Amino acid sequence: MTINCVELGLTLNYTGPIQIMAQMSADKYTEAERVIFDEIKKLANADYYTDQQLETAKDQLERSELYAQEKPSEFVHTVGSWWAVAGGLDYYLHYVDNLRKVTRKDINEYVQKYVQAAPYVKGVLVSPSDLSKVTAR
16 A cells, blocks of 8 residues: 555645545555544644654755746746735745744644544545445445
């Protein structure tokens, strides 16, 4: 079983996608679903990540943003995208500074409100021959 992608948010003006994608064989579906929901329950726990991991994540996001600004062809698309989805350029211009201000409390409030306590849509792509292994759950 492989968790391909965990994306807990993309900043948008009114909404943003929160996605968890996993790939497994149909016979591992029940186990995978249980593991994913168990992890979601733990996201706001005090020991789920360290302060150093939070700072490392901020550093990685800042470096990624600064690197993207060095490529004019990418930068023009980035500026256009932020302008369109964040309600103007002000948010983008202060993105790294605001990123540095994010605290563990901010993350926990986000996780509790938009991940743990929010409704969700689950989609499963499966072959017709394996459908019975993932239905009626």
